[in-house]
Amino acid sequence: MSLLVKLLAQRIALGLLLLFLVSILIFAGTIILPGDVAQQILGQSATPEALANMRRDLGLNDPPIQRYFSWLGGLVQGDLGTSLTSGKDIAESISKRLGNTLFLAFWAAIISVPLAILLGLIAVRYRERWPDKLISAVTLASISVPEFLIAYVAIFFVSVRLRWAPSVTTINDSMSLGEKLHTISLPIAVLTLVVLAHMMRMTRAAILNVMQSAYIETAELKGLRMFTIIWKHAFPNSIAPVVNVVMLNLAYLVVGVVVIEVVFTYPGMGQFLVDHVSKRDIPVVQACGLIFAAVYIGLNMVADIVSIVANPRLRHPK
């Protein structure tokens, strides 16, 4: 187990270093963009006096390096600072949006991950027969169409025509869990369609890879049912690549769904980040960027650890 602890410590240290580099990149990126926060807030209606007043109040006259380090200083003490545009506490406003994003990602994952793996297993069981071909065709078709198009088609038929589910998925605290789930049913469905193919294809390929092994033949000769062989003998041995792909898709569900958020008017992190980038609200962009990077690095770390735990040879090194 000491290997695992060492590995974990190593990964976390590397992750922190990565986050630090990410924060420098984001800061530099937002500085390079044309216009500053005062100009973006006042927009076309900016007068020179109003601009000067706002720049002074927001501390934009300090040199960028100084602003970066004062931000970093706050961060190590656990203070994300306040938003330049709204003056609100960043941690507070982000936590609500992050909660929404995780809520959507969670339910999309709960449905799509088991479904993808099950479909992968079925595809292997009926390999090269019609169920396999049908599953592949449908999932590949749904991943090939841009997600916003699937979303618009779903809105047109399910919301406008049939009126089964809302197209505007703005959830709020006064809703019960059931109401919330009904509200976000369309984005969940669309996200499921988008991430299904990747995970399902990887499950299928990984299992087919081990289906050639001698122990599968043994199991067959023992007279086990085909599905039992796949589930009990083949799947556990092919779990590492599957977990990797699942984690990549989970990360996508958290950090990559801004298009879905816009189309369905979902109050998640993506829209929040875009709003603040367009206003050059650097502290908020930094915080969002760090959270996204942390999610990505964290999930990949989980994938690595799972594949080590799942492999006895790596678990018990000589």
Place this chain on the structure above:
Amino acid sequence: MNEELKFLSRQAALGTISRRKFLGRAGALGVTAAAANTMLAGAVHAEGPQKGGTLRIGLQGGSTTDSLDPALATNTTAVNLIRMWGEPLVELTDDGGLQGKVAESFEASADAKTWTFTIRKGITFSNGQEVTAADAAAMLDRHSGEESKSGALGLLRDIKNVSTNGRNVIVELNNGNADLPYLMSDYHLIVQPNGGKDAPDAAIGTGPYIMKEVDMGVRFVAEKNPNYWGDIGHAETIEMLVINDNTARVAALQSGQVDIIDRVPPRTAGLVSRAPGITVASTAGPGHYVFIAHVNTAPFDNPDLMMALKYGINRQEMVDKILFGYGSVGNDSPINAAYPMYTEMEQREYDPDKAAEYFKKSGHEGPVLLRTSDNSFPGAPDAAALFQQSLKAAGIELEIKREPNDGYWSEVWNNKPFCTSYWGGRSTQDQMFTTAYLSTADWNDTRYKSESFDKLLIAARAELDQDKRKSMYADMGMMVRNEGGLICPMFNDFVDAYTDKLGGWVEGVAGFSLMNGYAAQRMWVTG
């Protein structure tokens, strides 16, 4: 009209029978759905406002980064939001005149240099505090002071002193201004306790609603203010959703999740209006889409080249293909019939021969560079391409450079010599000319600098004789049209849409979209 139908429409308007039932019965009596809808709308209006219910409105433009401070309001969502909880001293009437809001009356001294606004008696803020003249004076001080970040700062530069006397607020100006009350209708200038100096974003005002839930850029809930002094604010609750994506906003209306939306894309407005139970309302306004050239910068300092460009644009084609008919042709002046003192001018038409003639006279060689971006106005790159084609017929080459949306307003507009842009318009000619055509204006985005124009503008501002004033504005309009750097092909209408669940829409209200932002307060839920 058939007596039975009349009876049924009245029943439907009163809510005794459902709208669907009414439409079904009307269909059985051989009336088309469209005619039945119109009939129902008429009956709903005749019954007068109904109280109660929840009105849901879907708006474009809101962002997570917005503030509730009216000084910082820049988008249409913010304007509609401010109208919920707050009121300015005066407001536009439906036909562009003026009515008192927080001020019950106002009057000017003979030279229009001193204005007195009398605060309405016995009205209170939503926190229970009585509204005083000091609150209004503090408000003017906050927006015009040295420290101001307000979007209204430019309007208030000329104020010399603000004082109070009982219920009167006395505003003294450096120069006479007959339009000062119009400036006071600006949506930034909301009367707040102590002028909003203590808590600018507390959303406490004298408006018909009180904000209950605020989630910036996402969702707002407002409830009726039980102590509101006026007669608007019919729905018990108003729910505002920010839906920035055009398709999503229209779908929300069609699927019945909201009752009214703004900014229906002109491209699809025709299709939307054909859906049962949905009315698309287009309102003419002062907003215009423009091509602006700096007339102090080569090659646009050449008046013949400017003339060639002005004759080389096909205005009607732009109205048809960019606005899909939801608008009217421009005439290279920022003023149209939406302004109170508008005088009609001879329409400049597309004339490739004349354009070619002027172009030859100008002696200009090579292409003319135009910069554009998607966000400079909806369909701007397409409009630029149309301009390119119509100029080609006159033998003038237009080179189009696509600029990124991001940073367009800080890097290109008011910076590069020739680009596409838009103006929302102002409520008076004086304001429009002062904002963008006075030599010293910050936003003189055509760099039009004319001494005689400036003199005329200052003189007209203090002129209380309306006829004289009108002819002065006509002269100014003509000067901009002939000498200015503005090429204005079209005035865009506001295109809003609402379902038959709502009654009380008024056609042609002056000001902004959605009945000058008052649709949610002035319309009512019919059940």
